[in-house]
Amino acid sequence: MKNSFPEDRYWMKEALKCALLGEGLTNPNPAVGAVLVKNGELIGKGYHSRAGAAHAEIEAIEDAKKRGISVCGSTLYVTLEPCNSWGKTPPCTQYIIREKIGRVVAGSPDPNPKNNPRAVEVLPSMGISFSWELLDEALFLNRGFYHRVLTGKPWVIAKIAMAIDGSLSAGVGDERWISGLPARTLAHKLRMVADGILIGAQTARVDNPQLTIRLVDKRYKVQPWRVILSLSGKLPRDLTLFRDAFKERTLVCVRMPIEMVLKELGSREVSILLVEGGAAVLHEMLKEGCVHEISFFLSAVIIGKQPLNVNPYSPANLSFPFALVKPSWEKLGEDIYCHGLLEKGSKFLESIRIEYASKG
Amino acid sequence: MKNSFPEDRYWMKEALKCALLGEGLTNPNPAVGAVLVKNGELIGKGYHSRAGAAHAEIEAIEDAKKRGISVCGSTLYVTLEPCNSWGKTPPCTQYIIREKIGRVVAGSPDPNPKNNPRAVEVLPSMGISFSWELLDEALFLNRGFYHRVLTGKPWVIAKIAMAIDGSLSAGVGDERWISGLPARTLAHKLRMVADGILIGAQTARVDNPQLTIRLVDKRYKVQPWRVILSLSGKLPRDLTLFRDAFKERTLVCVRMPIEMVLKELGSREVSILLVEGGAAVLHEMLKEGCVHEISFFLSAVIIGKQPLNVNPYSPANLSFPFALVKPSWEKLGEDIYCHGLLEKGSKFLESIRIEYASKG
Numbered sequence: 001m002k003n004s005f006p007e008d009r010y011w012m013k014e015a016l017k018c019a020l021l022g023e024g025l026t027n028p029n030p031a032v033g034a035v036l037v038k039n040g041e042l043i044g045k046g047y048h049s050r051a052g053a054a055h056a057e058i059e060a061i062e063d064a065k066k067r068g069i070s071v072c073g074s075t076l077y078v079t080l081e082p083c084n085s086w087g088k089t090p091p092c093t094q095y096i097i098r099e100k101i102g103r104v105v106a107g108s109p110d111p112n113p114k115n116n117p118r119a120v121e122v123l124p125s126m127g128i129s130f131s132w133e134l135l136d137e138a139l140f141l142n143r144g145f146y147h148r149v150l151t152g153k154p155w156v157i158a159k160i161a162m163a164i165d166g167s168l169s170a171g172v173g174d175e176r177w178i179s180g181l182p183a184r185t186l187a188h189k190l191r192m193v194a195d196g197i198l199i200g201a202q203t204a205r206v207d208n209p210q211l212t213i214r215l216v217d218k219r220y221k222v223q224p225w226r227v228i229l230s231l232s233g234k235l236p237r238d239l240t241l242f243r244d245a246f247k248e249r250t251l252v253c254v255r256m257p258i259e260m261v262l263k264e265l266g267s268r269e270v271s272i273l274l275v276e277g278g279a280a281v282l283h284e285m286l287k288e289g290c291v292h293e294i295s296f297f298l299s300a301v302i303i304g305k306q307p308l309n310v311n312p313y314s315p316a317n318l319s320f321p322f323a324l325v326k327p328s329w330e331k332l333g334e335d336i337y338c339h340g341l342l343e344k345g346s347k348f349l350e351s352i353r354i355e356y357a358s359k360g
Numbered sequence: 361m362k363n364s365f366p367e368d369r370y371w372m373k374e375a376l377k378c379a380l381l382g383e384g385l386t387n388p389n390p391a392v393g394a395v396l397v398k399n400g401e402l403i404g405k406g407y408h409s410r411a412g413a414a415h416a417e418i419e420a421i422e423d424a425k426k427r428g429i430s431v432c433g434s435t436l437y438v439t440l441e442p443c444n445s446w447g448k449t450p451p452c453t454q455y456i457i458r459e460k461i462g463r464v465v466a467g468s469p470d471p472n473p474k475n476n477p478r479a480v481e482v483l484p485s486m487g488i489s490f491s492w493e494l495l496d497e498a499l500f501l502n503r504g505f506y507h508r509v510l511t512g513k514p515w516v517i518a519k520i521a522m523a524i525d526g527s528l529s530a531g532v533g534d535e536r537w538i539s540g541l542p543a544r545t546l547a548h549k550l551r552m553v554a555d556g557i558l559i560g561a562q563t564a565r566v567d568n569p570q571l572t573i574r575l576v577d578k579r580y581k582v583q584p585w586r587v588i589l590s591l592s593g594k595l596p597r598d599l600t601l602f603r604d605a606f607k608e609r610t611l612v613c614v615r616m617p618i619e620m621v622l623k624e625l626g627s628r629e630v631s632i633l634l635v636e637g638g639a640a641v642l643h644e645m646l647k648e649g650c651v652h653e654i655s656f657f658l659s660a661v662i663i664g665k666q667p668l669n670v671n672p673y674s675p676a677n678l679s680f681p682f683a684l685v686k687p688s689w690e691k692l693g694e695d696i697y698c699h700g701l702l703e704k705g706s707k708f709l710e711s712i713r714i715e716y717a718s719k720g
Contacts, residue, residue, distance in 0.1 A: 164656045164684075164698060165646070166526035166639070279526075286525070286662060296524045298658060300687035300698050302646060324524075327660035329696055331689055336696055338524060338660050 008133040011037050011077040012107045016137055018047040018056065019079040023141060024193040025050050025220050028269040029087075030080050030110070030145040032056040036064050036101075038074040043067065050220045057082055057092040061099055072100040079107040079138040084122050085114040093122050103129040107138035109356035112149050120359050132357050139349050143292070144195070144271030146352055153262040154273040155345070157293045158282055159190060167303035168279050180333035181215075183297050188215040190295055194224045194274035196265050200281035201230035210240050211276070225270055226250045229261065229281055258288045292345030294324060296338040368493040371397050371437040372467045376497055378407040378416065379439040383501060384553040385410050385580050388629040389447075390440050390470070390505040392416040396424050396461075398434040403427065410580045417442055417452040421459055432460040439467040439498040444482050445474040453482050463489040467498035469716035472509045480719050492717050499709050503652070504555070504631030506712055513622040514633040515705070517653045518642055519550060527663035528639050540693035541575075543657050548575040550655055554584045554634035556625050560641035561590035570600050571636070585630055586610045589621065589641055618648045652705030654684060656698040 018033025025031070026048050034056040036044040044067065046059020054062070057078055064071045076082075082092035082104065096104060096119075104123055109132075123130045139146075147155040161179060162168055179187070191197060191213045199209065211226045223246040228235065233254035235242075241250040253261045265273055275285050285291050324340030331337075341349075378393025385391070386408050394416040396404040404427065406419020414422070417438055424431045436442075442452035442464065456464060456479075464483055469492075483490045499506075507515040521539060522528055539547070551557060557571045571586045583606040588595065593614035595602075601610045613621045625633055635645050645651050684700030691697075701709075 160524060162522075162524070162526060164520060164522070164654065165642075166522060166528065168526065282525075294524065294662075296660070298696070298698075300656070300684040300689075300700060302654075302682055302702075322662055323694075324660040324662075327694070329660075329691055334683075334687070336658070336689055336698070338658075338696070340660060342662075 004131055004133070007037075007040070008077070008105050008131070011035055011042075011075075012079070012105065012133040012135055012138070014042065014045070015056075015077040015079050015107060016135055016141075018045050019138065019141060022047045022049050022056075027051065027144070027195045027222070027271050028148070030142040032078060032080045034060040034076060034078040036060045036071055036074045036076055038069070038071075043069045043074060044071065052088050055083065055089060055092050056080075058089070058095055061095060061101075073102040075103040075105065076101050077105045077107070077133070079135065080142060081106040081108065081110040081115075082119040082123075083110060083112070083115055084117065084119050085112070087114075093119050096123065096128065097126050101128060103131075105131050105133050107133055107135045108142065109352065111146065111352060111356040134353060134357055136349075139353060143345070143349060144193075147292070147348065148266050148269070148271040150352075151266070153266040153290075154196065154270045155293070155348075156262075156273050156275060156285060156291050157190065157194070157295060158275045158285060158291045159187065159277070159295045159297075160282065161187070161277075161297040161299075163299050163301045163303045165302045168277055168282075179297055179299050179335050182333035183299070183335040183337065185215045186295075186332060186337060187297070188213055190274055191224060192216055192218070192221060194272045195222075196225040196227055196268075196270040196273045198227040198229065198261075198273055198275045198281065200278050201228055201232070201235060202280065203276070203278040204228045204230075204235060204239055204241065208240055209276075210244065212244075212246065223249045224274070225265065225268060227261070227265065227273075228252045229256070229284075230254050258284060258290060262290060289344060291342055292348065293341050294339070297332070298336040298338070300334065364491055364493070367397075367400070368437070368465050368491070371395055371402075371435075372439070372465065372493040372495055372498075374402065374405070375416075375437040375439050375467060376495055376501075378405050379498065379501060382407045382409050382416075387411065387504070387555045387582070387631050388508070390502040392438060392440045394420040394436060394438040396420045396431055396434045396436055398429070398431075403429045403434060404431065412448050415443065415449060415452050416440075418449070418455055421455060421461075433462040435463040435465065436461050437465045437467070437493070439495065440502060441466040441468065441470040441475075442479040442483075443470060443472070443475055444477065444479050445472070447474075453479050456483065456488065457486050461488060463491075465491050465493045467493055467495045468502065469712065471506065471712060471716040494713060494717055496709075499713060503705070503709060504553075507652070507708065508626050508629070508631040510712075512626040513650075514556065514625050514630045515653070515708075516622075516633050516635060516645060516651050517550065517554070517655055518635045518645060518651045519547065519637070519655045519657075520642065521547070521637075521657040521659075523659050523661045523663040525662045528637055528642075539657055539659055540695050542693035543659070543695040543697065545575045546655075546692060546697060547657065548573055550634055551584060552576055552578070552581060554632045555582075556585040556587055556628075556630040556633045558587040558589065558621075558633055558635045558641065560638050561588055561592070561595060562640065563636070563638040564588045564590075564595060564599055564601065568600055569636075570604065572604075572606065583609045584634070585625065585628060587621070587625065587633075588612045589616070589644075590614050618644060618650060622650060649704060651702055652708065653701050654699070657692075658696040658698070660694065 022031040033047040044060040044064030144155040325346040327340035382391040393407040404420040404424030504515040685706040687700035
């Protein structure tokens with residue numbers, strides 16, 4: 001690959017660390033981090049902290065200037081290809097050109113159709129070297145952004161909390177008795193990256209959950225949409241979701257096909273949708289093939305509660321047993337956590353890499 | 361504790377290693393190992409290899425003699441209190457006295473009522489020092505023997521093999537597609553320690569399992585009883601269980617209460633019963649409170665098969681969610697393995713320790 005240097009990977013990982021500071025906080029924008037490097041030294045860094053705030057590239061340039069260092073001729077490492085479109089801020093490509101950045105290295109492509117032409121084309125035409133140093137983590141970080149921008153629908157994470165007798169707990173964050181604190185904390189971290197949390201009407205009725213973010217530092221996080229799928233539309237008016245401080249962020253979808261629900265949420269700029277159950281909703285989502293990623297919590301507990309599985313899983317509705325792609329297992333206190341992508345999710349991210357990061 | 365020496369624990373663990381060589385092979389006898397120590401050196405060792413063969417103590421004494429070493433005045437470390445009853449062989453206490461063993465240390469008590477009086481009483485009365493060096497592992501090794509001898513019923517291990525969507529696989533050893541090889545191998549090791557394997561009629565019909573021991577070295581292992589619980593008694597005559605080389609080891613229990621099934625199996629000298637499912641049978645056993653131990657296998661797979669759960673788990677039938685006692689988690693290839701005792705099992709073993717190993 002032309003224009004590539006051995007140190008690129010190191011600096012891109014530094015930029016990723018910056019990007020992660022904005023994870024879950026930037027929607028509908030992607031989370032992006034950037035570092036500026038000159039003569040082998042970091043001279044500035046920044047990240048996009050929330051929608052409306054400066055982009056990571058600008059933050060890094062301003063950081064260097066505050067330190068009194070000229071950015072002219074430096075190399076910009078940015079986890080996502082710089083934008084070339086007018087949003088709440090001018091295109092980053094303009095800053096890069098104006099500030100005479102010497103070289104730009106990007107960790108993942110930005111396929112947003114608003115960028116026309118893209119930075120990968122614009123910057124070289126202005127004499128600025130551009131190359132990729134693709135990081136799986138950078139791609140993964142913005143899976144929701146990618147999916148919404150390209151399909152109009154959110155990336156879907158199914159959260160499954162189970163006891164060893166197969167009993168499901170829909171609201172792992174809310175039903176305190178099933179999981180230990182480390183697992184519950186992780187469950188709230190999952191909500192931190194979500195722009196919507198979806199449950200079934202039965203879960204709403206039985207658990208009366210809050211679906212808010214607790215146990216973690218929320219910072220600027222916007223309360224995710226709380227979406228209830230209902231067949232009847234008959235839900236008690238005194239549910240917490242209808243009465244608490246975030247009641248404006250509760251949506252009820254009555255007898256709406258999953259596809260339509262996802263499009264509706266996409267139009268509301270939900271990039272990552274977290275499906276928290278119960279069993280019937282999880283089944284429906286799996287059956288419709290719209291789940292990309294699974295976060296699975298297991299507790300060594302016997303509950304003896306039948307999963308609220310109205311529509312039994314049926315082999316006729318699903319293709320042959322499918323495994324998570326390279327699942328990770330982790331011990332979380334007394335519990336076990338498994339995380340992995342389904343093939344659909346894995347293939348989607350691979351397609352982004354192939355289709356949008358081959359130029360340059 | 362009187363007569364106890366710092367090296368006792370070390371030698372008892374050596375004796376345990378011997379005992380483990382007979383695990384699963386000695387039923388209806390317990391698995392026992394022994395080492396003889398003189399002047400700080402091991403002079404003989406042995407284990408009970410199968411019912412009818414010499415007891416561990418005798419093996420150790422014979423081993424020392426073969427080496428040309430006098431056992432007179434040596435210390436015998438034996439994982440289970442020596443027997444004081446006539447079985448297929450004379451009482452070990454008689455050998456110990458005749459061979460002028462100086463001191464006996466036992467790793468767990470033998471509460472078998474056939475020993476009357478017990479070695480803990482007989483040996484000191486004959487001038488032989490006796491003390492305990494209790495090992496949890498030695499107690500655990502013979503949990504089945506203890507339970508059958510004291511209650512007339514087997515110790516029950518429930519094996520649960522699950523996918524992350526809660527689907528159960530009854531015959532983890534037989535349904536090759538759900539678990540990886542390390543998990544399947546462990547499943548067959550479980551069958552190695554069992555004297556009976558129990559399934560429901562539905563599992564028999566749908567999976568048509570062999571319930572034999574494969575993938576591991578079987579040595580002298582007797583094929584465990586294969587027990588089918590059936591409500592109707594109507595089972596296809598061409599099931600493998602009715603036609604293979606072990607068809608004489610297949611039992612069908614028709615409309616029999618669990619308690620009666622367990623007593624029947626106890627009378628057939630089943631010390632450890634492995635319950636392999638399906639869901640209805642597991643539910644029944646849990647509900648009746650007759651499960652002592654759980655071996656749980658999890659695969660990061662979505663099967664989409666509804667558990668064959670005819671009688672839904674019901675919270676009304678079970679006490680409040682109960683956790684495994686100090687569960688262990690282990691990664692087995694791509695799968696997860698969880699093992700632990702239920703309170704019932706944990707308390708039973710504790711009672712043996714308290715009631716039978718307080719003397720001496």
